[in-house]
Amino acid sequence: MCKELDILRPQRQKKVSYPRKLARNRTIKSSNKLWEIDIKYGYIEGEDRFFFVLSIIDVYDRSIVEYYMGLSFAQQKT
Secondary structure, three states, X not given: OHHHHOOOOOOOOXXXXXXXXOOOOOOOOOOXXXXXXXXXXXXXXXXXXXXXXXXXXXXXXXXXXEEEEEOOOOOOOO
């Protein structure tokens, strides 16, 4: 019916996405040679705020070397 009344908007064109290019030029032969960082966040419903989890991952065996969990990534005063 919308087509008959000519009230449809033109169909949007799909954007061309280029494939992600990851650096694969390293050969890792043992642990603790190359690490990656992964950041995840979630929402705390009752407190109306977000929390963050930062993980440092060893590329060789995909184990978590260290992690940080908190309400912000602001520098902590020591």
